[in-house]
Amino acid sequence: YTSYKQILITKRPGHLHLGGLWEFPGGKVEKNERYQQALKREIKEETGLEIVVADLYWKESVSYPEKKVNLFFYNCTLVGENQEIFLHEIDDFRWVKIVELGNYSFPVADNRLIEELKKIPVK
Known part of the structure; x- marks a missing residue:
């Protein structure tokens, strides 16, 4: 999220x-790693960006035929x-x-999050 009220999305x-x-960038948690640490590491590995991780916004469990x-x-x-x-x-x-997210194709797992994000008032 930037001071220009933009969200980073990445293409798989x-x-x-x-x-x-x-998708929203991120990745898997390694053994003995906290979620916030994993997010910082994955963002750095995938994009080179340094971030500050704040509060948890959303969590969800999603089942695919081959995995959860x-x-x-x-x-x-x-x-x-x-x-x-x-x-x-x-x-x-x-x-x-946020209003531009509908212009991109996301995995079904992200649909509920995108709907929640769209509820944030635009200032």
Whole structure:
């Protein structure tokens, strides 16, 4: 989330599960790692960005035919506004306003979160 009220979304590489879809960046938690630590590490690995992880915004469990995943979404901010994004593990990225999220194809697992985000009043 930036001071311009934009959210970072990233595009999954085509060869991965749900490839080509847009998502909120993040990843898996490693052994003995807290969710917030995992998020900081994954964002750094995927994009090169340094972030500050704030409060938990949303959590949800989603079942796919092959697996069940627990999703945790945190409010985050950038450490400084002038960071450059590197496409380490993603195909593309966008900084978007909440009202623009509908212009992108996301995994079904993100639909409820997107609906919640749309309820945030635009200032």
